[in-house]
Amino acid sequence: MAHRNVGDAFGKGSPSCNLEFPNGNLTAVEILAYLPHWLKCIDVIKRFVDNGATASIIAAILNKHRDFPNDATFPSNSVTIMMQYAMRRVFNSNWTIGTHVKSNIEPSTQPGNLDVGSFRTPHVFVLKGLIDAVNRGGDGSPIEFRSLGTHVKCHPTGDDALDLTACVKHAIAHPHQSWLFPTDFQKLVKQLGGPKVFTCEHWDTQIFNRYQLGALRLSTAKKRVIESESETDTPCKRGCRSRLIQEVKLNDYEDTGKVNTDRVRKSRRLAGVPLKNLKEVESEDDDTIDALLKSDKRPFLERLIEADITEKHCGNITKANEPKDDGEWNADSASEASESFIETTEEDTNGKDIIDDYIYFPDSSPHRRPLIRRNGNNTPIRAAAKKSMIKTREMQAASILELTITKTTKGPEVEITPELASLATIYLTRPPPAFLQPLPLSLNGATIDAWNVHLYAEQHAHDPWTSAFGFYRFIDSSGNNAPRRNPPWRELHRLTEPAEMDTTEWAENVRWAKQQFELFGSVWTEYPYSLEVIGGHRREVLWVSEQAVRYGLSG
16 A cells, blocks of 8 residues: 655645744644644644653544544554654654653743744754755645634534634635635634633643543554454464463362473473473363353452352362262252351361361362362362351351341431421522632642642652642641642642531632532632632522531531
């Protein structure tokens, strides 16, 4: 199959990488959705990588918003090659995303800076002689705004979209109007109402965090497709399955001291080492092999507790001191064996007599060879079986005790009076909470992001985000839980949940802010004046959380 031209990697007619950057704010999704060839610009690459982008995340954004020939999926490997090709010809010849992240180079742009007016196109480096002029990347003349929508199957929405999305949609909806990109960008933005105010959710760090889950799902979907395509039986698969059966089914636990000649071990160095006597399994018996491969992988104890104690699930249960029967299963003996698990006598305080009398041989051996022990009658007993039976007896005894307590214990009855019913009706039919305009956020204020979260988390914290945004992270001079007293002010809706029994002023403020964010999308911080406004509003409208109501009723 012929290779596609590099200039058509994102579809024929896609905007050139040499289009000049406009003076304005563009989100990462807008750049990749409308001008994907800008991924060859070093300033765009540095901005993306500095803010946590990976090849898989960029590929996930491209595949969501753009159509590719033959409904193909744009691979993350192509993203890596494209970025490395540009960076290695201007900077280090061994540049990779990993080496860039590990280097201590200060980011060229701040996380909250979405302005691309100072970005340079590859054509600039062609003029400087840093890149071969043959690979200039096409003409950089202005194009129609509606041309940016070529091969776009999904326009950016929500926090992924800013001014460029509105301009492209307007140009597509009004094809009789001529708007050129990038020369008419500011003029069209002004006509559409002016530049939009962006928040921290428009930042590259937040966008890449949102699309990271999509990248993981994409890789998982590919893995599932590969597994489904490999379900057809092949000689190679039959050989692998046969080797797997040989490893799982051991014919004898004892060392035979014989040299294995079944061509299982290929190494000359280990050819003369004694091996276990592995029982060869016929690979033609597909039903037996498939049944074993798809058998229950849970521990033997868990399967034993769930199922009835029958010969199918427990193997052979025989008395060491009694002769074997004729092979028929007797219901009376089964019930006696079941009762013996929970019976306790004075001589059997630790369960030793019962354990030593019974021998467990499960249907399939575990992944590793069990430790063989012998009782007083020189009968082998597995240590795992001994622990299983002790644990089973304890769990069954505990379940019987719990069942007895459940049947005999009865909670106090609460008399539902008409007054109580009316109060409950009023609470259920209460109006929705009112919207309160949040205080304006500073665009240049310090925030906690992926680059500095470790500075605000506890040392050696397992999850730095949970530690940095922990509700109980700080205490005041009197020893009570309190918010931060200095910047960066954390967003209240991002804090961890307060305890159910916590009805302090600080906990109620956080619950109120979480509700406001859930209903209206408004963001409140732990800035001291913001907390004063929240507390005054709650007292004015008599707002209380369900946790406070529940705690008051139970107390």
